[in-house]
Structures are given as C-alpha cells and as structure tokens.
Amino acid sequence: MIEQPLVSIIIPTYNRAHLIGETLDSILAQTYTNWECIVVDDGSTDETEVLLAAYETKDKRFKYYERPDNHLSGGNGARNYGLEVSKGEYIQWFDSDDLMLPKKLELEVNALFTNDVDFVISKTKYFNRKNNSFSNYDFIASDVTFESYAIDYIRWYTPDLMVKRSIISNIKFNELLTAGQEHNFNCKLLLKTNNLFYLNMFLTSRRYSADSIGGERGQSYITHQIKLFEAHWYNYIDLKDKANSDKFNRYSLLQCVQCYLESRNTIPLPNGFMKALKMDYPKRYYFFYLARISNSIFGKYYKFYELIKQNETFNTYGLNKN
Missing domain, CATH: 3.90.550.10 (Spore Coat Polysaccharide Biosynthesis Protein SpsA; Chain A)
Incomplete structure (x- = not known):
C-alpha cells in the first residue's frame, strides 16, 4: 500500500x-x-x-x-x-x-x-x-x-x-x-x-x-413487531421522495401492514399511514380494514393480507437485525 x-x-x-x-x-x-x-x-x-x-x-x-x-x-x-x-x-x-x-x-x-x-x-x-x-x-x-x-x-x-x-x-x-x-x-x-x-x-x-x-427484542414477539413497524415506517418517510420507487413504497407499507396484523392490531398507526396506504395501494387498501376486523374477531388475517399483496413480486420479511 x-x-x-x-x-x-x-x-x-x-x-x-x-x-x-x-x-x-x-x-x-x-x-x-x-x-x-x-x-x-x-x-x-x-x-x-x-x-x-x-x-x-x-x-x-x-x-x-x-x-x-x-x-x-x-x-x-x-x-x-x-x-x-x-x-x-x-x-x-x-x-x-x-x-x-x-x-x-x-x-x-x-x-x-x-x-x-x-x-x-x-x-x-x-x-x-x-x-x-x-x-x-x-x-x-x-x-x-x-x-x-x-x-x-x-x-x-x-x-x-x-x-x-x-x-x-x-x-x-x-x-x-x-x-x-x-x-x-x-x-x-x-x-x-x-x-x-x-x-x-x-x-x-x-x-x-x-x-x-x-436480544431483548428477540425475547418478545410483540416488541419485535413494533420495532419492525417503526423501522419500515421511518424508512418510508425518510426515503420515499428521494428513492422515487413505487416498488420501495409498496414494500415498506406492506411490511408495516404485516407487523401491525402480527401484533394483533396493537400498534398505534401513525399520522399519515392510511393516507399513504391509500396512495400506494389505491385499489386494494380497503382489504386492510377487512384484515383488521378479521384479526380482531377471529385472530386471522392472512387471506385479506394476500389480497393487498397480490401481484407484488417481492417477499416480505423482517429487517436484518436480531
């Protein structure tokens, strides 16, 4: 050198x-x-x-x-x-x-x-x-x-x-x-x-x-979902304008939806979340309402979640932090 x-x-x-x-x-x-x-x-x-x-x-x-x-x-x-x-x-x-x-x-x-x-x-x-x-x-x-x-x-x-x-x-x-x-x-x-x-x-x-x-987050599944939701939401807020990527926007919001539903609807939805979901999933956002209702009554949401996700080419899974 x-x-x-x-x-x-x-x-x-x-x-x-x-x-x-x-x-x-x-x-x-x-x-x-x-x-x-x-x-x-x-x-x-x-x-x-x-x-x-x-x-x-x-x-x-x-x-x-x-x-x-x-x-x-x-x-x-x-x-x-x-x-x-x-x-x-x-x-x-x-x-x-x-x-x-x-x-x-x-x-x-x-x-x-x-x-x-x-x-x-x-x-x-x-x-x-x-x-x-x-x-x-x-x-x-x-x-x-x-x-x-x-x-x-x-x-x-x-x-x-x-x-x-x-x-x-x-x-x-x-x-x-x-x-x-x-x-x-x-x-x-x-x-x-x-x-x-x-x-x-x-x-x-x-x-x-x-x-x-x-490590502490790994001990609590609900805490893990809350932290993942926070990570994806802030990432979306930080980058949506600079990234200029509809795929990134939809991915981030869908991850938030998944975390919310996995938490059994316990994560407080931040201001602007539903507006963002309507904007990026204009024809499918209402399935989120149905998923919330089904999740609350039956503890099941997957069919409605899949209807939101339909035709997307990316996988959804958590960020890479234990």
Whole structure:
C-alpha cells in the first residue's frame, strides 16, 4: 500500500465496561496502524469512563467522548456525534461488544484504495451463537442497488461497511430509530452511490448478547413487531421522495401492514399511514380494514393480507437485525 489514510473507527457504547475492553484490544491488534478510535458514551452508569481513560493513557489513538444533548439518546445520536468529531478520510462503524480480526482494517483500506471505490463491504459472523439466516452475503458487487438492498435479499451488518468520509458527510443515522438503523443508513448511502468493492471475507466476529437491544427484542414477539413497524415506517418517510420507487413504497407499507396484523392490531398507526396506504395501494387498501376486523374477531388475517399483496413480486420479511 502506497498511502495510509487515517481511518476513524466510531463506536457508540452504553454500560459495556465488562465487554468493550475486548473490542478495544482487537483494535490495538490491527496490522493497519493509522487509525483513531472514537468511543462515544451514551450515558453509561458503569465504569466505562474509567476504563476508557486507561486506554487513552495507553494509546493516544483512543478518544473518549460523551454524547452531547444536541443529539438524541441512543446509538444513532452517538454515531452521528462520533462522525462530527472524527478526522479520518475513511470511516469504520463498529459496535462496543464485537471484535475485529487482526487484518480487518488493512484489507478494507487496501480494497478501498486500490479499487477506486466509495465503500467496501466485508462479512461478519457470530462467535457465540449460530448465525442467523437474514444476513445474505451471497451476492457480487454488481448486484447491489438501492432496490436490491432495500427490498430484496442483499444484507450486511453495520461493522461490514468502511466508507469514504466524503461520501457520507451529508448522511446521518436517523436518531428516532431504535431498530433497522443501519438498514436506513445504507439505503441512504445506496441512493447516493453503489460504487463498492465486496471483500468476500469474514473480518468481524459479532457477539450475541441477550441483554442487548436486539436480544431483548428477540425475547418478545410483540416488541419485535413494533420495532419492525417503526423501522419500515421511518424508512418510508425518510426515503420515499428521494428513492422515487413505487416498488420501495409498496414494500415498506406492506411490511408495516404485516407487523401491525402480527401484533394483533396493537400498534398505534401513525399520522399519515392510511393516507399513504391509500396512495400506494389505491385499489386494494380497503382489504386492510377487512384484515383488521378479521384479526380482531377471529385472530386471522392472512387471506385479506394476500389480497393487498397480490401481484407484488417481492417477499416480505423482517429487517436484518436480531
């Protein structure tokens, strides 16, 4: 490699003092050394600050910040602030309980630099549980478009992405989202560019934690449906005008319909939802009313749901977050 651009590793954290040390050690072990690690604390009440002070003393490349009040609480606000204070030409998002393989940064930077692309995608697998099927890495770079990612089968995790700062300077994580935030971010990225290199290698070891947001959501089916509804609705609101894709609009709303019905009609419908459904399903939206009635009385909705969905060519399933 001729040049070694600075890589900003941005990590949001909350009460992970018992785990984040392993993450930071895996960063220290990187064969690529021109990096800064921005850790943004989202209000931890454990020993996170003390632990990070020790790492800052050990290596000046570690930098600890507390999320300011002008960003909403949550990982998204912490990531957005981390980007603001970072200085790297390349941005690597990461999570506070995952691990980098030693050559992760080296291989990704080299792929970005030598292939003249805007971003690189690598792969992640769990090291403490069986991998879920929703991360489908069975694609090639030319397969990746906004619709193939937003609607169809292509998926990747947050730590899989290394991207040029210049490309995402105006792209933010939606701070209202508590699920599907990386999906929303990547949709925005793909509306701007799909000039990528796919590094078909597992370079991140992902930790499954039952007490994580995703783990807790997995313990409650109704909560899972509420979070999925929220993710698809905000994605629709964020992107419907920019995407200019009727297929994306219909897909997002149909996912919301499915989540609502799976929750047994318990999810409060947001303002504008029925108007949007009527607009994108002008001849079939009324089947939603019939599905709600059937679901309320009989606990069944599938026949009416299929009448809304008829003639659509996409599958409906949840976003790729445990």
